Amino acid sequence: MPDPKAFLTTPRRQRERRDPQARLDDRREVYRPGALLPIINQQADRCMDCGLPFCHHACPLGNLIPDWNVLVADDHWRRAAARLLATNNFPEFTGRLCPAPCESACVLAIDADAVTIKNIELEIADRAWESGADQPKPPDRMTGFRVAVIGSGPAGLAAAQQLTRAGHTTTVYERADRIGGLLRYGIPPFRLEKHRLERRLAQMRAEGTGFRTGAAVGDDDLPADRLRERHDAVVIAIGATACRDLALPGREADGVHQAMTYLTLANRTDEGDHPVSPLSAEGRSVVIVGGGDTAADCLGTALRQRAAAVTQLDINPRPPHDRADDQPWPVHPKVYRVTTSHEEAGAPVADPRVFTATTVGFETDGRGHLAGVRIASAAPGDRHPTPGTERTLPADLALLALGFSGPERENRIAEQLGLTHDARGNLTRDEEFATSADGVFVAGDAGRGQSLIVWAIAEGRSAAAAVDRYLRGGTADLPAPITATSRALHAYVEERRPVRALGVPGASPRTGRTWACGRCGESACRASRRGEGCLTRH
Ligand SMILES: Cc1cc2nc3c(=O)[nH]c(=O)nc-3n(C[C@H](O)[C@H](O)[C@H](O)COP(=O)(O)OP(=O)(O)OC[C@H]3O[C@@H](n4cnc5c(N)ncnc54)[C@H](O)[C@@H]3O)c2cc1C
Ligand code: SF4
Numbered sequence: 001m002p003d004p005k006a007f008l009t010t011p012r013r014q015r016e017r018r019d020p021q022a023r024l025d026d027r028r029e030v031y032r033p034g035a036l037l038p039i040i041n042q043q044a045d046r047c048m049d050c051g052l053p054f055c056h057h058a059c060p061l062g063n064l065i066p067d068w069n070v071l072v073a074d075d076h077w078r079r080a081a082a083r084l085l086a087t088n089n090f091p092e093f094t095g096r097l098c099p100a101p102c103e104s105a106c107v108l109a110i111d112a113d114a115v116t117i118k119n120i121e122l123e124i125a126d127r128a129w130e131s132g133a134d135q136p137k138p139p140d141r142m143t144g145f146r147v148a149v150i151g152s153g154p155a156g157l158a159a160a161q162q163l164t165r166a167g168h169t170t171t172v173y174e175r176a177d178r179i180g181g182l183l184r185y186g187i188p189p190f191r192l193e194k195h196r197l198e199r200r201l202a203q204m205r206a207e208g209t210g211f212r213t214g215a216a217v218g219d220d221d222l223p224a225d226r227l228r229e230r231h232d233a234v235v236i237a238i239g240a241t242a243c244r245d246l247a248l249p250g251r252e253a254d255g256v257h258q259a260m261t262y263l264t265l266a267n268r269t270d271e272g273d274h275p276v277s278p279l280s281a282e283g284r285s286v287v288i289v290g291g292g293d294t295a296a297d298c299l300g301t302a303l304r305q306r307a308a309a310v311t312q313l314d315i316n317p318r319p320p321h322d323r324a325d326d327q328p329w330p331v332h333p334k335v336y337r338v339t340t341s342h343e344e345a346g347a348p349v350a351d352p353r354v355f356t357a358t359t360v361g362f363e364t365d366g367r368g369h370l371a372g373v374r375i376a377s378a379a380p381g382d383r384h385p386t387p388g389t390e391r392t393l394p395a396d397l398a399l400l401a402l403g404f405s406g407p408e409r410e411n412r413i414a415e416q417l418g419l420t421h422d423a424r425g426n427l428t429r430d431e432e433f434a435t436s437a438d439g440v441f442v443a444g445d446a447g448r449g450q451s452l453i454v455w456a457i458a459e460g461r462s463a464a465a466a467v468d469r470y471l472r473g474g475t476a477d478l479p480a481p482i483t484a485t486s487r488a489l490h491a492y493v494e495e496r497r498p499v500r501a502l503g504v505p506g507a508s509p510r511t512g513r514t515w516a517c518g519r520c521g522e523s524a525c526r527a528s529r530r531g532e533g534c535l536t537r538h
Contacts (some may be wrong), residue, residue: 002073012113015122015180020344021454024304026187027270029096030340034122039448043116051109054330055117058105058489060458061087061094062481065102065117081128084121087481090458092129092196093183095122098454101488105330116341129199136206137166139456145471148173148231150217150224150413153181154453155444156237157204158460159467162478164209166468172209173227175216178271181239183453185264188297188429190304194271198334218412225416233439233467237460238411240426240445244402246289250362255370259294259401264413266301268375281307285374288312289359290401298399299352300341310345310352311393315378318355328399331491358385363392373398404450424449431483441467447484458482 003009016022017023018033023030047069055065064083071080084091100116106114128134139327149160152174163170165533178184179451180197205211217224223285230236243258245251262279269277276282281302288298291314302310327333331420344350358378365371372392406425407414414421417437426449429435443463444456458481465478 002070006042006073007048007115009107010042010046012046012116012534013043014116015119017343019251020340023190023340027304029193029488030190036119040112040120040123041073041075044069044120044145046108046482047073047087047115048107051229054073054105054107055102057117057332058332058454059102060452060486061120061461063087063121068118069115069117072124077127077131078133081133082126084124084296085128085134086187087151087479089119089161089461090154090200090342090453091121091125092200093154094457095119095125096192097187099452100331101454103333105489107298110329134203135152135404136203137165138207139165141167142169143167143471145169145232146230147171147233147235147467147471148227149235149237150178150227151181151237151446152176152211152443153237153239153444153456154183155446155456155463156181156235156240159202159235159237159443159453159464160209160460161204161207162461162464163467164204164207165274166464166478168468168471169231170209171216171231172211173217174211174213177213177254179211179213182241184355185267186260186294186297187265188263188301188488189270190300191297202391206524218416220477223416224413228417228437228440232471233441235460235463236413236427236442237444237456237463237469238405238407238413238444238446240404240448240450242405242408242425246359246400246402248359250359250364250374252368253362253364253370253397254368256362256398256400259290259298259399262399263301265295266305276304279347281305281310281397283308284397286310286397286399287393288399288401289373290314290403291316291353292401292403293504294403295399295401296339296341298401299345300339301398302345302397303341307397311395312353313357313373314353314355315358315383316355317380327491331489356380358383359444360385360390362398370396370398382448404445406421406449407446429484430483432469433459433468433484438486439470441470442484455482458486459484 013453016032017030018032047066049066049070053066064087068080095118100118102117103114108114120535147157147163147168147170149172152172156172160170161174179201183197197395201538215222218225233334243260265279268274282305284307286302286307288295295312299310299312319334321336323333356378357375359373360376361374362370363372363374373395374392377389379386417440419435422428427446429447433441433443435442441463445451450460462482465480466474468478
């Protein structure tokens with residue numbers, strides 16, 4: 001029987017992970033199978049079912065979180081699955097991989113521990129597969145329109161599934177030999193076992209989506225303009241995988257590689273393409289340059305390959321344990337996080353990260369092989385080396401995980417369709433995901449820049465709705481959770497002014513600070529002034 005006061009009496013408990021050292025012996029997911037079952041109903045019961053659910057607004061997909069929490073607490077799993085699958089095509093991916101901005105925005109998180117929303121989502125998703133509640137949904141009738149989706153990451157897959165279900169004949173063109181984008185060749189299996197991807201692809205095939213691998217659109221044998229002529233609409237979802245580099249002395253040394261080269265080979269080895277990875281960290285001293293997801297995935301992979309030592313360099317200062325003043329609830333704050341890879345390396349006790357570390361060069365052994373990475377402490381604020389702090393970390397493998405600068409420029413799709421890039425290197429599109437070329441749309445990282453899976457799925461769904469409107473004319477039936485310019489909830493600091501003049505309920509009398517919704521981009525929008533929390537869908 002659900003307890004209306006469970007949020008007061010039941011402590012937050014998360015899904016248990018396997019022993020960190022035991023995890024290094026295999027590449028299986030880090031979570032203990034079935035670990036959620038005994039606790040999940042009580043955890044869902046902690047949801048207060050708020051009148052204004054900030055979690056729902058913080059989720060780019062607009063997942064109906066309080067609805068499914070209540071249903072799970074009551075053991076209504078099939079109905080919970082129906083609610084979840086109404087807004088999220090791939091909850092088995094987000095339930096494992098999403099950083100859960102919804103939990104940062106949970107009302108309980110104001111002064112207690114947030115509801116374990118992501119864990120609950122995952123349990124609903126996994127049970128839906130096991131119980132047969134997540135069945136293929138082929139269209140009732142075909143529209144006769146043909147759509148090409150270029151790229152098979154989460155954005156392309158979500159767009160394709162929505163368009164197929166709406167009755168359009170949809171084909172996904174992927175240049176790689178396997179479908180999945182970064183879900184396949186970026187994220188390692190210890191965070192997402194690939195049979196989960198295969199299962200979803202089998203469902204999509206059963207619904208009627210076509211897949212063509214080894215199809216590099218833009219190449220001479222498959223030019224984008226010809227593809228456009230053969231289809232009624234095209235969705236470009238080619239990701240943003242142009243890797244940033246470090247133009248530093250010694251960069252050409254043998255042993256300095258892009259992180260994505262390393263991760264792709266490790267994933268290919270797991271797929272059976274190589275007996276051992278052609279670029280293995282085994283027995284090597286590894287330095288990973290970068291502080292994000294990609295760097296953490298390199299760390300977990302290098303530990304599994306039995307590296308002799310691994311150090312990770314982060315140019316930023318170590319984040320605080322708690323929210324900083326300029327990142328108030330309900331934004332997703334930058335705080336000190338220990339990922340599963342860091343846990344395996346011994347964090348937080350022995351954290352392999354060196355913070356405020358800037359790389360100044362690579363040293364070689366005289367025969368062109370990497371021998372060390374030269375680093376210095378970064379001056380706070382300007383990231384430049386502080387004089388007198390230079391030192392060398394011995395290394396014979398350096399992995400560059402410095403982020404991405406938009407879609408790869410070698411891709412000739414833009415040139416062939418007459419598309420332009422914006423100031424950040426992403427493909428230009430309007431609010432409705434449409435480019436300047438008639439019937440050509442852009443979804444996912446290719447338009448937004450390197451982001452998150454949840455945003456990619458939301459982009460795919462919304463771009464599919466835009467395509468559906470374009471094809472049928474007028475209104476579409478498909479849901480569009482975001483626009484192309486929607487952004488995550490973010491904080492900003494108002495110029496210090498008397499609160500009365502600002503007129504924003506809840507602004508701190510001490511700092512005059514408030515926050516605004518990234519969706520409208522207004523500094524103090526009218527909704528906020530009216531006390532609606534600036535969180536209505538714009
Ligand atoms: C190592 C790593 C770890 C990450 N971990 C997380 C995480 O834990 N959680 C999270 O939320 N996000 C994570 N991300 C980010 C997330 O993976 C991306 O935001 C998401 O995959 C973007 O989806 P997408 O469909 O836009 O592009 P992608 O997944 O990049 O897919 C693009 C696809 O287009 C194909 N393509 C490119 N050019 C062509 C062409 N000319 N013709 C045909 N096909 C083409 C590519 O081969 C690729 O398959 C991670 C990213 C990286 C790099
Ligand atoms: S997709 Fe991410 S933000 Fe949305 S409910 Fe799931 S964990 Fe939260």
